């Protein structure tokens with residue numbers, strides 16, 4: 202293109218063809234400036250993103266309560282049945298350390314030994330040069346614990362769902378999932394490009410109706426449920442979902458983030474809880490960050506799917522292997538759980554005690570049943586935040602959950618019970634909770 206800031210004496214010296222070209226450029230530039238809209242600053246400045254502005258507005262609403270920022274509060278020490286915030290010790294109901302494995306000396310020692318032997322990182326994808334003997338031991342330990350052929354471990358629980366669903370399913374497939382599915386499952390559905398349809402929470406009959414209507418139009422079909430729902434603390438009817446998946450030639454995936462180590466006498470999850478053969482479920486997903494005191498996620502199932510994922514799933518192939526201390530802590534946690542099943546028994550007893558006390562005081566525990574996740578449904582978001590802060594002042598740390606994580610009028614506190622909570626702590630918390638709810 203010619204330089205358009207050309208001087209008039211230069212124009213006089215142009216050939217006729219160059220003059221025609223210059224004129225064409227000028228006309229094109231004028232047309233462009235008319236049709237091309239101005240690029241708004243919000244498209245190239247993060248602080249002007251409308252989404253960011255909305256976040257700032259929500260933060261102002263919370264700040265107007267004058268209770269300080271309830272998010273990102275640093276907690277000192279090991280988070281278990283107690284935690285320390287700014288030097289104050291609180292009874293803690295905000296941790297997924299269900300079995301007290303994080304902070305257990307045996308688990309910590311295993312992590313330290315792994316660091317001494319292998320370092321803090323495997324520094325490469327396992328497919329290339331990041332494989333350690335620990336990895337095979339870890340995956341076999343998990344597969345044996347659950348009762349299936351094989352297992353693959355990835356570095357994040359959330360990433361495990363995204364990459365697995367995103368990779369195994371595609372455009373001509375159907376995913377039928379519970380309406381309360383975790384964000385990681387929904388992100389996996391989006392990535393896959395499959396048609397995703399939600400069924401009402403825990404309603405296997407509704408899932409079946411969807412399949413009756415639509416199964417024949419799709420290639421592969423995946424049904425997705427969770428072992429314990431972390432918003433409500435309830436448990437799906439696994440045998441019925443297995444029957445549905447068998448009747449409609451579908452795959453069944455169960456996210457055991459909150460049920461592995463938690464359900465069943467031996468903590469082997471929802472299959473043990475219902476006494477079903479674990480091989481009846483196609484994809485067992487679990488996180489390593491809760492009962493297993495570490496960080497990462499797994500898919501356990503038949504050898505074929507595990508091998509396929511190990512060679513092709515982007516979140517595994519193009520990502521580093523789980524770190525030695527993280528791998529070793531899971532192995533140690535599972536061994537400790539098998540040696541001390543009374544941890545699970547105690548967890549069940551403490552959870553039952555809290556649920557009974559809360560219900561006897563007329564508190565709304567929603568549909569929670571038989572799990573250590575016990576919501577106290579308050580309804581209004583700001584009141585939930587207020588209640589959480591009031592409990593904090595009385596020595597109890599419990600997180601709130603507000604819209605959009607739950608419905609507009611479904612805001613709540615969520616109590617996560619651990620096997621380390623004492624009966625006294627549970628009694629005290631239920632007492633104070635009832636008093637503070639009454640004051641709202």
Ligand SMILES: Cc1ncc(COP(=O)(O)O)c(C=O)c1O
Pocket residue numbers: 357358359360362383385427431456458459488489490491496497498
């Ligand atoms: C049901 C469910 N799936 C997956 C995840 C993600 O696990 P992680 O936090 O270990 O990444 C969570 C996290 O809380 C969860 O609740």
